[in-house]
Amino acid sequence: MKIGAFCLLVLTTAAAFPQDGSLQIDPQLLAHINTTPAIDNHTHVEKVTGPGEKDTEFDALPCPENEPALTPAMARSDIPELFSAWHALYGYNFRDFSPQHLAELAASKQQVRQREGDNFPAWALDQFRTSIMFANRINMGRGLTAPRFRWVPYDDALMYPLNNDGLKAENPDRRFFFGREETILKSYIQQSGLSAVPDTLDGYLKQVVTPTLERQKHAGAVAIKFEMAYLRSLEVRRVDEAAAARAYESLHSRSLTGADTPAYQELQDYILAYLAGEAGRLGLALHFHTGFGCGSYFKLAGANPLLLEELLDNPELRKTTFVLIHGGWPWSGEMATLLTKPNVYTDTSEQSWLLPAATFAPVLRLLLEFAPEKVMFGTDLYGADEPIGAEGGNPGVSVGWEDVGWIAGRRVRNALAMALSGMVRDGEVTPARAREIASLVLNGNASKLYGLIP
Ligand SMILES: [Zn+2]
Numbered sequence: 316m317k318i319g320a321f322c323l324l325v326l327t328t329a330a331a332f333p334q335d336g337s338l339q340i341d342p343q344l345l346a347h348i349n350t351t352p353a354i355d356n357h358t359h360v361e362k363v364t365g366p367g368e369k370d371t372e373f374d375a376l377p378c379p380e381n382e383p384a385l386t387p388a389m390a391r392s393d394i395p396e397l398f399s400a401w402h403a404l405y406g407y408n409f410r411d412f413s414p415q416h417l418a419e420l421a422a423s424k425q426q427v428r429q430r431e432g433d434n435f436p437a438w439a440l441d442q443f444r445t446s447i448m449f450a451n452r453i454n455m456g457r458g459l460t461a462p463r464f465r466w467v468p469y470d471d472a473l474m475y476p477l478n479n480d481g482l483k484a485e486n487p488d489r490r491f492f493f494g495r496e497e498t499i500l501k502s503y504i505q506q507s508g509l510s511a512v513p514d515t516l517d518g519y520l521k522q523v524v525t526p527t528l529e530r531q532k533h534a535g536a537v538a539i540k541f542e543m544a545y546l547r548s549l550e551v552r553r554v555d556e557a558a559a560a561r562a563y564e565s566l567h568s569r570s571l572t573g574a575d576t577p578a579y580q581e582l583q584d585y586i587l588a589y590l591a592g593e594a595g596r597l598g599l600a601l602h603f604h605t606g607f608g609c610g611s612y613f614k615l616a617g618a619n620p621l622l623l624e625e626l627l628d629n630p631e632l633r634k635t636t637f638v639l640i641h642g643g644w645p646w647s648g649e650m651a652t653l654l655t656k657p658n659v660y661t662d663t664s665e666q667s668w669l670l671p672a673a674t675f676a677p678v679l680r681l682l683l684e685f686a687p688e689k690v691m692f693g694t695d696l697y698g699a700d701e702p703i704g705a706e707g708g709n710p711g712v713s714v715g716w717e718d719v720g721w722i723a724g725r726r727v728r729n730a731l732a733m734a735l736s737g738m739v740r741d742g743e744v745t746p747a748r749a750r751e752i753a754s755l756v757l758n759g760n761a762s763k764l765y766g767l768i769p
Contacts, residue, residue, distance in 0.1 A: 341739065344746070345732040348753045352446035353724065354761040356693035357602065357640050357664040360448055360464065361716050362456025363433050372453040373698070373716075375469040376495055376542045379488045384611040387669050392703050392714050400721040404442055417704040417712045424712070433458045439717035443724045446758065447767055449693075451540050451602070453499065461535055465767075467602060468531045470539045470590060471546060472500035473524050474583045476512045477563075481571045481579070482546070488612040492545055503527045516556075516563035516582075520589055528593050537765045538600040538638065539590075544608055548617030551584050551626040559585030588629060595635030600660075600764065605643040605650070607669065621649050627656055634658075636764065640693060641665035647678045654686035660764060663756070664693030667723045667730065675726060676733035683734055684743065687752040691761045694723035731756060 359373040388394075393412075401407035405423040409416045431438045436458040440448055450459050451467040475482070475496055483490040504512065507526045513519045531539065543549060562582040566575060594601055605620040607613075620643040627637055637659050643650035644666045653659050661682065666675055682690050698716040705711030735749040744752065761767065 339736055339740075340729070340732045341736040341746070341749075344736055344739075344749055344753065345729075347750050348728045348732050348757065350444070351754055351757045352444050353692045353727075354758045354767060355445050355448045355664075355696075355720075355724075356638065356662040356691040356761055357451055357467070358448055358694055358696045358720070359452065359698075359716070360436060360450045360459060360696065360720075361698050362452075363428075363435055363458035370456065370698075372456065374451070375453055375471065375499060375540075376492050376545050378609040379491050381487060381491075382611050384609060384613070389671050390668050392699055392701065394722075396722045396725075397714065397718060399725075400718045404439075404717060404721060412704055414704055414707075414709050418709065421710065421712045424715070437463055439720065442717070443721050445720070445724065447761075449537065455534075465537045465765075466531075466535050467538045467540050468536050469499065469542065470527070470531075471541050471543055472496045472503060473527060473590060474541075474543070474586050475546070476500065476519055476523075476586075477566050477579060477582070478569065478571045481573045481576055484573060486612040488610045489546070496546070506530060512567065514564070514567065516560040516585075519563070520586070524586065524590060525593055528590070528597055528599065532597045532599055536599060537767075538602050539594055540602040540604075541587075542604050543587075544604045544618035545610070545613065547580065547583070548614070549603070549605070549619065549622035550617070551587060551623060552581070553588070553625060553629065554581045554585040556585065588626065588632065591626065591629075591632050591635045591637075595632060598766075600636040600638050602638045602640050604641065605639045605661075606641045606646060607644055607665070619643070619646050619649065620653055621646070624653075627653070627659055632658075636660065638662065638691075638764075641695065642678065642682060642690075644669070644678060647681055651682050651685035654682065654689040660689045660691060660760070662691040662693030663727045663730075664695035664723075667693075667726045668695055668697075668719065670726075672726045672729035672733065675730040676737070679730050680734035680737060683738070683752060683756070688755055688760055690756050691764070692724075692727055692757050694720055694727065696720035696723055728757075 361370045361373050364370055398407060398410045401420055405420060407420050428435050440463060448464055449467050450464050453469060455466050479493040483493045504523055507523045509522060513522055559582050562578045566579060571579060591601055606618055608618055620639045635658060639650060639659060639661050641664055642661050650661055654661060663679060666678060696716050696719045699714035702711035702713045731753055735753055738744045739746050739749050
């Protein structure tokens with residue numbers, strides 16, 4: 316009797332806290348998920364580079380290297396999933412970081428890159444069954460060509476056409492970020508055939524903002540990206556044109572301090588609404604970073620996706636599509652509810668690199684229980700800078716974007732299988748509907764939203 320009661324207790328505990336997430340997965344559903352090609356809604360894929368060349372355009376605002384924040388443990392370069400990724404991609408047969416094994420791995424990586432040349436990015440996509448990858452980059456580059464790679468350029472810079480000294484003074488990261496944005500804005504102004512910002516807001520919008528969006532569309536962009544949460548709060552207000560024009564004219568020819576920030580912010584809000592309207596006209600979706608971000612000065616409270624509500628609810632922007640990327644994590648409940656708005660979408664990017672599959676599965680499940688036709692596959696893949704095992708004259712091995720892509724993609728697929736298996740088990744959806752939802756998340760929702768053929 317005692318033994319029986321003990322066994323029952325163990326079984327109950329095991330059901331509530333499964334030790335192995337795979338026990339919870341329907342194998343047929345997992346097989347369907349693993350063989351379905353994905354459209355990756357958000358990545359920082361790198362271009363093919365020559366010897367000694369460095370790709371500096373894979374992110375407008377890369378993580379600042381001074382005063383770094385703690386890297387979440389599941390996104391570090393010592394996770395055992397790396398062995399699986401290296402095995403799948405490069406035939407690595409070890410589960411350790413010994414210098415000799417890493418040297419062999421470095422040679423294999425080099426060999427594959429040489430063999431594939433400009434085809435290396437497409438080769439990598441084939442390894443993890445990604446049919447189309449969105450490249451969130453300042454510019455595209457070698458090996459990143461349509462139809463498999465689609466451009467998502469950055470347009471934050473257009474929101475900050477005035478003197479940014481007051482904004483830079485907030486902290487060292489903002490100083491670094493606004494410096495980067497100023498360089499990008501300068502190139503947008505030059506590409507628009509001007510040497511400085513025009514004197515009036517109307518001139519700026521018509522001669523710089525609209526032509527920049529039109530050039531990006533013409534160059535193949537499918538969406539435009541805002542890393543606004545790294546630069547200011549996502550809280551956007553409705554501002555009328557006359558007030559914005561007055562702010563522009565009174566502020567544009569002088570140095571600004573923190574005291575000017577509220578007026579400058581109103582101007583930014585107006586420019587953003589204008590950008591959203593123009594993007595809607597041109598068929599470009601707006602991508603926003605939402606939720607957790609990198610850097611030790613990142614203001615998480617300002618990255619809550621609910622802060623965008625005023626923009627999402629603007630009746631003049633109903634033709635604009637908003638993709639609030641990274642699922643707004645840790646505000647997943649807020650995101651799930653925002654997805655019921657007609658023009659709001661999200662993706663699985665970033666969370667799948669921060670969280671292992673078993674932790675991400677319940678997050679994803681909540682999103683799918685609200686709006687399965689609004690959630691898209693995404694990884695936020697990146698190449699890590701710090702090489703592993705670089706000591707004593709040994710160069711070590713860099714964790715490449717393909718390694719991160721393999722791991723994050725597998726986490727999304729496993730989390731999707733766990734979430735949907737749970738929904739079937741609990742009678743929320745039929746097995747057939749679960750397969751359908753899996754396909755929607757992997758490619759159907761993105762292909763419909765952006766008009767793509769996977
Ligand atoms: Zn990203």
